[in-house]
Amino acid sequence: MTADGRRSWRRPPLIADRRLRWLIYGGGLIYLVLALATLEVNWLRAWEGLGRGWAFVQSFLRPDFASRGPDILNGIIESLTMTVTATVAGMLVSVPIGIGAARNLVARPIYLLCRGIVALARALPEVIVAIFFVAMFGFGPFAGFLTLTFNTIGFVAKLLAEAIENVEHAQVEAIRATGASWAQLLNYAIQPQVMPRLIGLGLYRLDINFRRSAVIGIVGAGGIGATLETALDRYEYDTAAAILLVIVGIVTLAEYASSHLRRWVQ
């Protein structure tokens, strides 16, 4: 472009075709207008909500750990035990499924079967799974444990399969050249390469599972979520604030601990 005799550069557009570009922009704009127009906002209700929100914020300044202290403690213990057992069980089940879902290691039918399991475990949100398990196994942490285990499988198996598919091929070839069996190949060529990643995934999942245990408790699958739901239903915002602060504290601690552990392991 030339302006005042000087040449200047203009960034090329993302979509080269001018008509297509304006068509996409126009379509996006129409969609946004429609989306905003169909959003049923009750402004009066929203205004009332501000007051409640402020009450909630104020309660954070004076959280009540004492009134429901034993309930909070039991909820936290339940959540932590669910988290530990579900992470361990989920990791144990994920390893064979993750190996089966790696294209470079197994036959196609096994690959497709394991990928199907991974897809199913990832497709269902934990709240839906928790509702199913509560209906099947009754209220309590056992249903929560199964829910977290199920979701751990989808998460870890997928990432493990991807890690296996991306291993250094030279090491695999070297072990293969020695006449190693499939199990030996797995043990000497694959496992050393993916183990740090697997441990890292386990620690990360532990952190996620704790947060999720608070969520699934709301639908009756045990843990601190049930205590939190009760506190919110009773408008005991000071107790709810105490629970949230405990959750925030534990999650922050877990995040720092797991990042340090991951660095140490890797």
Added chain:
Amino acid sequence: MMPLSRPGDRRSWRHRTPRARLLLWFGWLALVALTVFAWEVMNRDTIWAFVADAPRQAADIGARMVPPRWSYLNELVWPLWETITIATLGTLLAVLLAVPIAFCAARTDPELRPDPPAGPARHRRLALDQFLDLGSFARGGGRTGNTRRYPCDRAALDRLYRQAPL
């Protein structure tokens, strides 16, 4: 670590020193002990009769779900539109809010050093899950979902954007 040992007259390679192997063994033992303990504590109040009855319950639920009632699809159109709207507007709002926070929380550029409150604020948002946020806002309606959506997206986006190479 690659120490060489000589059992008999043959040289063999070990990945870890004896001390490291012992530490690793105790690590695994501690993990097993912790898991068993957690399992015991978790299942103190589990009613095993319900657990034993689970296959029958699952079969009952499965039988009721098959075949799916396709006639119900008409009633799903509006909730589906609402879901897409919540997801889109929530993501848009999250992106708008995440970008400036991410710039403040990035360490790459000395000009963009994080303000003291940026770090803890990020952790607070990451720690609270969507459902927990939902509880603190007014219930019902599309706006609730939208309001609930953005804080967690914002935390996730902050984190991703902050860690991206600038």
